[in-house]
Amino acid sequence: MDAVDEKILDVLRVDGRASFSAIGRQVGLSTNAIAARVRRMEKSGVIVGYRVVLAADGPESTAGLEAFIDVRLDPAEDSEAFLAWARLVPEIRDAVHVTGAYDYLLHIGVRDTAALDRLLRSLKKQGGAAHTQTRLALR
Amino acid sequence: MDAVDEKILDVLRVDGRASFSAIGRQVGLSTNAIAARVRRMEKSGVIVGYRVVLAADGPESTAGLEAFIDVRLDPAEDSEAFLAWARLVPEIRDAVHVTGAYDYLLHIGVRDTAALDRLLRSLKKQGGAAHTQTRLALR
DNA sequence: ATCTTCTCGTCTACGGCATCCATGCAGATG
DNA sequence: CATCTGCATGGATGCCGTAGACGAGAAGAT
Structure with a gap:
């Protein structure tokens, strides 16, 4: 977990489906390096998963x-x-x-x-x- | 928004990075059909976006x-x-x-x-x- | 009934992306 | 000094996504 990992997470927070190569372009690393780092964070538990954000059943928005x-x-x-x-x-x-x-x-x-x-x-x-x-x- | 769309969302809720072809295999449609449906839901606002889920985002880490x-x-x-x-x-x-x-x-x-x-x-x-x-x- | 049109799917081709493997290069360690 | 380990790059290969052509079925008008 260094500054580069944080940058990667910043991208994934905004777009959880961003491709590794797109992330690489933003943080200045190769596709392979990004893939390895993401894999590592997934394995170590920093990244729990990815999910789609829906308008219909967001926790706060429409929680009746x-x-x-x-x-x-x-x-x-x-x-x-x-x-x-x-x-x-x-x-x-x-x-x-x-x-x-x-x-x-x-x-x-x-x-x-x-x-x-x-x-x-x-x-x-x-x-x-x-x-x-x-x-x-x-x- | 029919039953197929719901099935697609069920997959994306669990894995927001699931590939269109993988979704297609699960719901029994072609890659193209899935892509078109997802695009439509993104445009219509049903799908707001995709986010990474981090372990550190829990409300915890305070009192003993x-x-x-x-x-x-x-x-x-x-x-x-x-x-x-x-x-x-x-x-x-x-x-x-x-x-x-x-x-x-x-x-x-x-x-x-x-x-x-x-x-x-x-x-x-x-x-x-x-x-x-x-x-x-x-x- | 036939034609039109709209919708929604498949099939095919191609460009981009992810993955695997080899390689280079620093810093730590014997 | 030699080597091991971690972490990056670059190329080859196969899968994935995109775009265009095409077909099937439903609804409506003539």
């Missing part, structure tokens, strides 16, 4: 519904894998491993109850949640 | 101890008064009125367990909490 979801994972599910998955779901603002009867506490923002329903389904199907409990925010 | 406290208020306690009190306590990052068995969910950050103990005491004495349940964050 805010909620907290307690999640108990399936015993077979890997905790790290769940966290990695959760970070890539735009509706999930934050996911925290906590003590108590449940494993994770999720802070989420969705547009409506239909979106909440979809999120809960994918939590069980793709996230590996064995049991969930949802509490709506009433702010 | 982070926790979530479920609070059930004394029936005599006024909800608004509790909120007003909570806002003045620096350790309380956020207080949200929620549905469920408890009234409020507090997100707090303290230096150590001693500070947590002090906070819990004042919650009951000055905050008017009838019952609390604390879950430590394990990040």
Whole structure:
């Protein structure tokens, strides 16, 4: 993580699909050097992933519904894998491993109850949640 | 925005750098068809952009101890008064009125367990909490 | 029914991009 | 001094993205 890596991240923050050669032109390095650096940051965990930003379900923009979801994972599910998955779901603002009867506490923002329903389904199907409990925010 | 577009977005939500041909393989369309659909969604504003997701962007990295406290208020306690009190306590990052068995969910950050103990005491004495349940964050 | 037109897909060709491998070059280490 | 390691470049190769030509199906007018 040096100044060049920061420059690369600056580019990727604005355009997550920027090609390695385009990044290279901006920071003054070859395509290969950029690819190697990005690979390294992906492996070391600095870069968690990439995601599309949508107008429809941005966390703040149209979050009509805010909620907290307690999640108990399936015993077979890997905790790290769940966290990695959760970070890539735009509706999930934050996911925290906590003590108590449940494993994770999720802070989420969705547009409506239909979106909440979809999120809960994918939590069980793709996230590996064995049991969930949802509490709506009433702010 | 039909079912195919949704499928494309599902892929891009998980991997914002997925190639058009890779998406095409998953949804059963040609590279060209995917590119055209993505272009259309970008132009129409459904897709705002693409961002890299960094590990360092978490809201964390501050206090030594982070926790979530479920609070059930004394029936005599006024909800608004509790909120007003909570806002003045620096350790309380956020207080949200929620549905469920408890009234409020507090997100707090303290230096150590001693500070947590002090906070819990004042919650009951000055905050008017009838019952609390604390879950430590394990990040 | 036929023709027009619009939409949305595939197929093909070509230029650009990513990847693999070889290489050069500094600085640290024996 | 020799060598190892990290990090860059440059070239070869194959995949990806783009653009244009073309076909299939739906809707509407004559």
